[in-house]
Amino acid sequence: AQSVTQLGSHVSVSEGALVLLRCNYSSSVPPYLFWYVQYPNQGLQLLLKYTSAATLVKGINGFEAEFKKSETSFHLTKPSAHMSDAAEYFCAVSEIGNQFYFGTGTSLTVIP
Amino acid sequence: NAGVTQTPKFRVLKTGQSMTLLCAQDMNHEYMYWYRQDPGMGLRLIHYSVGEGTTAKGEVPDGYNVSRLKKQNFLLGLESAAPSQTSVYFCASSSLKLYEQYFGPGTRLTVT
Numbered sequence: 001a002q003s004v005t006q007l008g009s010h011v012s013v014s015e016g017a018l019v020l021l022r023c024n025y026s027s028s029v030p031p032y033l034f035w036y037v038q039y040p041n042q043g044l045q046l047l048l049k050y051t052s053a054a055t056l057v058k059g060i061n062g063f064e065a066e067f068k069k070s071e072t073s074f075h076l077t078k079p080s081a082h083m084s085d086a087a088e089y090f091c092a093v094s095e096i097g098n099q100f101y102f103g104t105g106t107s108l109t110v111i112p
Numbered sequence: 113n114a115g116v117t118q119t120p121k122f123r124v125l126k127t128g129q130s131m132t133l134l135c136a137q138d139m140n141h142e143y144m145y146w147y148r149q150d151p152g153m154g155l156r157l158i159h160y161s162v163g164e165g166t167t168a169k170g171e172v173p174d175g176y177n178v179s180r181l182k183k184q185n186f187l188l189g190l191e192s193a194a195p196s197q198t199s200v201y202f203c204a205s206s207s208l209k210l211y212e213q214y215f216g217p218g219t220r221l222t223v224t
Contacts (some may be wrong), residue, residue: 009152043116044202049211098143098206102155
């Protein structure tokens, strides 16, 4: 069975500081991994995805994530936080590409 | 290209009433999904469809039914609404090749 764990339901960073949002997954086979962002009262938007190509994946808005098989992790990072990055972030995993399992989300607050 | 659209955006029901949520996509995607989003619980899959005329249960299917008579539409029905079904409902679609989901803007449902 697949599952996703996002450590920290709330993360606060200062503007300009490093953003690190953690995601660990369990999967019996090499998975597809995703990060989505949700702004208030909106649907989810894909930030980036890993589909067994390069382990360091670059996404939109300056975000990137690294797939580490040995740690079963797919942490999301951004070198310098902007106020516009304040949102809810979801990690998701899929083994066979047509069923997706989501973490419970991490709310990112950016402090001016 | 509208992507994924959902109708209605908001709805208030009384316990025992029924309603249908409509999801439409114009990307010719094979897969479609219905999720519910509740605070602290992330997104949970209700039902999904891998093609026209086929549907399958997800993680939390009880109290919901679905139909996919046309490839572009995926309907979610509540036959007898309960307060526990108060939630935000998201529809998503994905293609066989891209392994990423595109989300609609959501429907906020309140059952009193």
